[in-house]
Amino acid sequence: MTLPVAVIGAGPYGLSTAAHLKARAVPTRVFGSPMVSWREHMPAGMLLKSTPAASDIDAPQPGHTLFDYCQDVGERRFESDWDAIPVETFAGYGMWFQQRLVPQLERERVVSVDRRGPGGGFELKLDSGEQFTARAVVVATGLSGLAQLPPELAAAVPGGPSASGPVSHSSQHRDLSVFAGKDVVVVGAGQSALESAVLLAEAGASVRVLARRRGAVRFGAAPDGQSLLKPDTPFGRAWSLYAFSYYADGFRRLPAPTRQYLVRRVLGPLGAWWLRERFVGRVRVTEGKRIVRARVESGRPVLTLTASGDGPDRDGAESELRADHVIAATGYRMDVAAMDFLGTGLRTRLAVSAGGPRLTAGYRSSVPGLHFTGLPAAASYGPVMRFVCGTEYASPRLARAVAGLE
Secondary structure: OOOOEEEEOOOHHHHHHHHHHHHOOOOEEEEOOOOHHHHHOOOOOOEOOOOHHHOOOOOOOOOOOHHHHHHHHOOOOOOOOOOOOEHHHHHHHHHHHHHHHOOOOEOOOEEEEEEOOOOOOEEEEEOOOOEEEEOEEEEOOOOOOOEOOOHHHHHHOOOOOOOOOOEEEHHHOOOHHHHOOOEEEEEOOOHHHHHHHHHHHHOOOEEEEEEOOOOOOOEOOOHHHOOOOOOEEOOEEOHHHHHHHHOHHHHOOOOHHHHHHHHHHOOOOOEOHHHHHHHOOOOEEEEOEEEEEEEEEOOEEEEEEEEOOOOOOOOOOEEEEEOOEEEEOOOEOOOHHHOOOEOHHHHHHOOEEOOEEOOEHHHEOOOOOEEEOOHHHHHHHOHHHHOHHHHHHHHHHHHHHHOOOO
């Protein structure tokens, strides 16, 4: 009997990997709710920062791009770098991709993965109670369980962030119209923070963006503002982005401190060019301030702030900022410990770098047969793994490795 490969996760990386494994006739079981982060954990009305060319889920055969989906279902076709893709369109594309290429998807949750005995392989248990053995496991769980909340905010809500409480994380919101007429502070300066702030303002909320660094609130250049003398990439024109996009294996060979620095800084917080016009004049901005304490009074959050960096008011003076709600659009932090479905024995055997598994060629971890793709692979393969277009690099290589071809 040939044991299957288990793919855990049904977002872009899980679906793309599964499609490539199927194309190689590798027996595979795929688990998860398809495109759940895109369908349930991103606000309605959101537009993707990535261009249409950077939003394709990689498939082993032609005919499965975002353009193909739009053509097939009769939706507006997104082709130009000037086009911004609604999150609802992208989620629909992912569902279409799954139905066509991964119809065997099992909408069940994997509750535990443990190393089998001396014979090798892995024992998996599903929330249905079923247990089975797999010869290899691919973890493609995306952002699940990795939301990052500043410790000062976390201390104010011991029960954790909540969409209906005083403090939340941006991933906990689908409908921002519930904040109409409310004072909302959005913490962060990346696309998620700036777009959430715009959507809140357009829904009738009074919004302030709070950022630690002065000059943190910035927007990218429009497509016609990029130099044609530099190579084109899914992220824009730049030699460094070209290397990160198409030579991610080379990234693994950089010294660990260099990799960690680049993952943090490259393609870091920056609003999309098309967001500027909707942001300016509608959203207030407080920059160069950091949260030193937070508390909740009568159900409303109160933030104690002080100057950060080298600003002119760097004198230690504190001020308070009150609101009806605080949304932390502070991103995600890779942490193997948060993947509690992995057995303790597995997690302790994993070599870790910057909180994520240290991977070798073929997206292999230090545990034979255990592979990671998507965000968990960013510490080893670079920032391209944080974006959908990274499936083009990762999925064929991972599938070849699992099939025993490299």
